[in-house]
Amino acid sequence: MLVNVSKGAHIAKNCQVAVAPSPPLADDVFLITREYSMVGVEHSASIVLIDDDRELGTMLTDFLKPDRLDLTVCGNAEDGLRSLAAGDFDLAILDIMLPGINGLDALKEIRKTSDIPVIMLTARGDDVDRIIGLEFGADDYLAKPFNPRELLARIKAILRRSHREEPDSGRLCLGEIELEPRTRRAAHGENALRLTGTEFEILRCLLETPGAVVSKEQLSERALGRRLLPYDRSIDTHVSNLRGKLERAGSQKESIKNQRGVGYLLLPDQ
Amino acid sequence: MRSLLIRIFLSFWLIIGITIGIAALAGFYYSERLREAMENFEHGDTVLEASRALDEDGREGLVQWLKDFPKNRGLTIYVMDEERRDLLGRPIPGNIARLMGRHRLHMRHHGPERQEPGNLRRARPLSQLVSATGQVFTLIVLPTRRPPGIFGPTPHGSILLIVALIVSGIVSYLLAHAIASPIRKLRDATVSLADGNLDARVGASVGKRRDELGMLASDFDSMADKLARSAEQQTELSQNISHELRSPLARMRVALELARREAGDLPEFERINAEAERLDELIGQILSYTRMDSSPQAERARVDLADLIREVIDNVNYECKSAGIDGVSVQASYDASPEIIGYPDALVSAIENMIRNAVRHSPPNSTVSVRLSQQDANAQIEISDEGPGVDESELSRLFEPFYRTKDAPDTGTGLGLAIAQRAIRLNDGDIFAKNSEKGGLQLVISLPLV
Numbered sequence: 001m002l003v004n005v006s007k008g009a010h011i012a013k014n015c016q017v018a019v020a021p022s023p024p025l026a027d028d029v030f031l032i033t034r035e036y037s038m039v040g041v042e043h044s045a046s047i048v049l050i051d052d053d054r055e056l057g058t059m060l061t062d063f064l065k066p067d068r069l070d071l072t073v074c075g076n077a078e079d080g081l082r083s084l085a086a087g088d089f090d091l092a093i094l095d096i097m098l099p100g101i102n103g104l105d106a107l108k109e110i111r112k113t114s115d116i117p118v119i120m121l122t123a124r125g126d127d128v129d130r131i132i133g134l135e136f137g138a139d140d141y142l143a144k145p146f147n148p149r150e151l152l153a154r155i156k157a158i159l160r161r162s163h164r165e166e167p168d169s170g171r172l173c174l175g176e177i178e179l180e181p182r183t184r185r186a187a188h189g190e191n192a193l194r195l196t197g198t199e200f201e202i203l204r205c206l207l208e209t210p211g212a213v214v215s216k217e218q219l220s221e222r223a224l225g226r227r228l229l230p231y232d233r234s235i236d237t238h239v240s241n242l243r244g245k246l247e248r249a250g251s252q253k254e255s256i257k258n259q260r261g262v263g264y265l266l267l268p269d270q
Numbered sequence: 271m272r273s274l275l276i277r278i279f280l281s282f283w284l285i286i287g288i289t290i291g292i293a294a295l296a297g298f299y300y301s302e303r304l305r306e307a308m309e310n311f312e313h314g315d316t317v318l319e320a321s322r323a324l325d326e327d328g329r330e331g332l333v334q335w336l337k338d339f340p341k342n343r344g345l346t347i348y349v350m351d352e353e354r355r356d357l358l359g360r361p362i363p364g365n366i367a368r369l370m371g372r373h374r375l376h377m378r379h380h381g382p383e384r385q386e387p388g389n390l391r392r393a394r395p396l397s398q399l400v401s402a403t404g405q406v407f408t409l410i411v412l413p414t415r416r417p418p419g420i421f422g423p424t425p426h427g428s429i430l431l432i433v434a435l436i437v438s439g440i441v442s443y444l445l446a447h448a449i450a451s452p453i454r455k456l457r458d459a460t461v462s463l464a465d466g467n468l469d470a471r472v473g474a475s476v477g478k479r480r481d482e483l484g485m486l487a488s489d490f491d492s493m494a495d496k497l498a499r500s501a502e503q504q505t506e507l508s509q510n511i512s513h514e515l516r517s518p519l520a521r522m523r524v525a526l527e528l529a530r531r532e533a534g535d536l537p538e539f540e541r542i543n544a545e546a547e548r549l550d551e552l553i554g555q556i557l558s559y560t561r562m563d564s565s566p567q568a569e570r571a572r573v574d575l576a577d578l579i580r581e582v583i584d585n586v587n588y589e590c591k592s593a594g595i596d597g598v599s600v601q602a603s604y605d606a607s608p609e610i611i612g613y614p615d616a617l618v619s620a621i622e623n624m625i626r627n628a629v630r631h632s633p634p635n636s637t638v639s640v641r642l643s644q645q646d647a648n649a650q651i652e653i654s655d656e657g658p659g660v661d662e663s664e665l666s667r668l669f670e671p672f673y674r675t676k677d678a679p680d681t682g683t684g685l686g687l688a689i690a691q692r693a694i695r696l697n698d699g700d701i702f703a704k705n706s707e708k709g710g711l712q713l714v715i716s717l718p719l720v
Contacts, residue, residue, distance in 0.1 A: 053517050053520070056517070059521060059528060066531070097513065128568070145519040145520035145523055146523070148524045148527045230584075230589075
């Protein structure tokens with residue numbers, strides 16, 4: 001058989017086209033998540049796309065329509081921020097490379113007032129933008145040019161998370177940390193914690209099994225609705241953001257520890 | 271004595287010091303000799319006393335007069351006979367003896383035939399007396415010697431010498447500093463520029479000088495400006511290219527999905543998709559190749575190479591599985607667990623590209639082996655495949671961008687090993703390729719340990 005690791009792309013040259021496509025092997029457009037695309041979104045949802053590529057926006061609108069995802073396209077950050085402030089959106093997709101106010105500044109602006117889930121579009125290989133974006137509170141990222149099916153999968157994963165009907169699991173507590181999954185409220189003692197959806201899910205995972213290690217794979221599946229990718233540091237960045245928020249709220253006794261190479265655990269007051 | 275500053279400083283100081291010293295000593299001795307000679311003429315009374323003593327009692331009278339000469343008059347008197355010996359047998363002070371040698375004093379009386387004309391009075395440096403028997407006695411009248419100063423002939427002279435040394439030292443140092451310090455700054459800036467710091471300039475510190483060094487500094491700065499500008503332009507260009515190429519690619523992929531929805535899953539669509547992905551990969555590789563050359567955005571960190579290799583191998587094995595390549599497995603052996611200081615992302619990229627390359631050239635059902643070991647002050651990583659190997663003449667060209675060996679399958683972007691080489695060099699390491707004894711290509715990385 002043909003040895004092929006580069007991307008699966010060159011197969012096309014040597015083999016019959018009928019050969020099933022190998023998934024791309026780049027660092028982030030890695031999985032064609034068929035399992036996700038099978039699952040429909042129960043609710044319709046409205047999404048803001050902030051990207052200066054108008055044609056791409058139009059095509060994406062068409063692409064997402066059958067899945068009852070209503071896309072509003074904004075050509076620059078100012079328009080995007082205005083639309084977000086005016087309308088009731090479930091998700092924002094934000095291109096990092098924007099004319100005028102750039103995507104990272106726009107993200108910072110969004111996070112001042114809103115916890116809306118944000119997917120960033122970054123240039124492939126630009127790890128710095130990606131890490132800063134996650135630190136500024138983006139929920140997930142996708143390198144551009146992306147596979148549209150991958151984008152659809154990520155959108156659905158995040159929407160499914162926010163629309164999940166919570167079983168009556170009751171509140172979760174550890175030390176002074178309290179979590180109310182039904183109302184999606186989190187607090188440390190008297191201080192309310194303002195968490196993004198991803199951070200909330202990570203904290204919940206850790207709270208469900210205090211003192212036990214939760215692997216990064218599990219955290220990625222639960223909080224981002226996708227598999228952990230090779231060299232994927234997004235969970236680490238989210239955890240570090242979460243840690244910072246807990247500390248600023250006054251948490252000293254409870255802390256999130258890193259079990260090197262395995263995952264994270266939340267240690268109760270000792 | 272390696273430093274230019276110290277060498278210039280010491281040689282200037284030495285030369286100036288020696289010159290001052292010689293001039294001062296010569297001047298001092300000359301003036302002292304002159305003074306002593308002059309004094310012999312100024313003590314007329316003493317000479318007259320001696321003359322009387324000689325007249326009255328001849329040589330014995332002169333000896334007696336010398337013995338009785340009072341000490342408190344501040345003078346020391348020597349009287350020499352024709353054999354140039356002191357009458358009291360004392361040694362003649364060296365400078366006076368030299369003086370007499372110079373002037374070839376006539377120690378004998380030459381009689382009336384040498385009578386001087388009445389209008390000539392020959393001045394000699396020393397007075398002489400002639401006895402009745404015609405013996406000539408030379409008188410040397412010296413001021414009684416002062417005790418010599420600690421540092422030299424006179425305290426005044428030694429202070430002058432020290433001051434001269436200090437002043438000449440300061441001047442020499444300033445001169446040497448003025449020459450050597452801009453050169454040192456230029457060198458620092460050059461080293462910094464070579465290390466990839468394109469902001470390195472010398473202008474602020476050296477550029478104000480109007481001399482050759484100042485011109486050299488401003489030339490250096492304009493060269494650095496040009497370098498920085500061209501590096502900037504290159505980065506900008508590749509960013510623009512990537513952006514401009516990627517926007518149509520992104521649209522193409524969405525259009526492809528829309529078409530797939532309209533027309534159903536035609537096999538041609540899959541091929542278009544695969545080619546689009548290949549283009550995307552190529553652009554990404556070109557970008558990371560250009561980026562590896564400039565200073566990376568990331569910071570150096572402590573890297574555990576065993577951990578890093580483990581992660582890369584996990585991912586490559588996973589990729590093989592998802593790409594349907596089950597026949598080739600990557601196996602590692604760890605003979606050491608060295609740690610280095612480096613750029614983790616660049617190292618991951620290098621090792622990943624090399625392992626992928628090895629997997630790509632492996633025959634079905636073979637093993638790619640990765641071995642981590644420690645050789646002296648280096649960590650060494652060997653990546654060997656069981657493929658056909660590479661012709662010896664082509665080994666050195668493997669790391670050139672887009673170089674393809676004669677019989678290699680047309681796979682990959684052609685940039686993987688070029689990226690690996692740049693990434694390893696960025697980490698101050700070295701990389702080379704050879705054919706292993708078992709056949710197959712072996713890539714060896716060595717990286718300096720902490």
